[in-house]
Amino acid sequence: EVQLVQSGAEVKKPGESLRISCKGSGYSFTNYWIAWVRQMPGKGLEWMGIIFPGDSDTRYSPSFQGQVTISADKSISTAFLQWSSLKASDTAMYYCARRIAAANFDYWGQGTLVTVSS
Amino acid sequence: QSVLTQPPSASGTPGQRVTISCSGSSSNIGSNAVNWYQQLPGTAPKLLIYSNDQRPSGVPDRFSGSKSGTSASLAISGLQSEDEADYYCAAWDDYLGVFGGGTKLTVL
Numbered sequence: 001e002v003q004l005v006q007s008g009a010e011v012k013k014p015g016e017s018l019r020i021s022c023k024g025s026g027y028s029f030t031n032y033w034i035a036w037v038r039q040m041p042g043k044g045l046e047w048m049g050i051i052f053p054g055d056s057d058t059r060y061s062p063s064f065q066g067q068v069t070i071s072a073d074k075s076i077s078t079a080f081l082q083w084s085s086l087k088a089s090d091t092a093m094y095y096c097a098r099r100i101a102a103a104n105f106d107y108w109g110q111g112t113l114v115t116v117s118s
Numbered sequence: 119q120s121v122l123t124q125p126p127s128a129s130g131t132p133g134q135r136v137t138i139s140c141s142g143s144s145s146n147i148g149s150n151a152v153n154w155y156q157q158l159p160g161t162a163p164k165l166l167i168y169s170n171d172q173r174p175s176g177v178p179d180r181f182s183g184s185k186s187g188t189s190a191s192l193a194i195s196g197l198q199s200e201d202e203a204d205y206y207c208a209a210w211d212d213y214l215g216v217f218g219g220g221t222k223l224t225v226l
Contacts, residue, residue, distance in 0.1 A: 045206050103151075
């Protein structure tokens with residue numbers, strides 16, 4: 001069974017760093033792109049970027065380029081989303097999703113809620 | 119402002135047929151497949167329609183998709199109360215994915 005399991009909710013202060021994770025199982029992790037999607041409170045889905053764990057090829061949406069870092073460790077079948085200095089506006093639910101083709105994301109993680117507040 | 123344009127809301131009564139539109143451009147819908155996602159309250163999105171009009175296994179045939187030019191539509195027939203959710207269209211645009219702003223479907 002294909003599963004993407006994300007790390008738990010986080011509460012952080014502005015300026016702090018954070019890395020959240022997405023662990024894939026039940027399939028060949030290195031053969032599928034993993035996307036990260038943001039959903040701010042009460043808002044829609046926003047595509048942040050994507051990584052191919054096989055060779056760590058990474059693409060970012062212009063809106064998120066330089067704001068976050070996407071990485072993957074294929075030895076543990078896990079993708080990561082990282083911030084070096086969080087802002088209150090980073091408060092959101094973050095989802096990872098497996099990409100089958102184009103914008104076809106067939107499996108999603110359960111989401112990681114990140115709250116940034118002083 | 120989302121790259122793909124959807125109506126913010128739609129509604130219908132049980133048993134009715136409703137449609138949700140998604141408008142894009144030649145760089146996304148015009149040249150790539152459209153996918154639709156359903157997000158029930160408090161849950162992760164779920165793939166509903168892929169490649170314009172294909173249903174993953176387990177998705178009822180009450181849900182159907184179509185595409186013409188730079189627009190796409192999701193149709194739900196025989197509306198049920200459990201269809202009350204947010205619906206998003208998505209497409210590839212050059213090297214990145216883009217979503218519509220989402221449509222909140224209310225079953226009256």
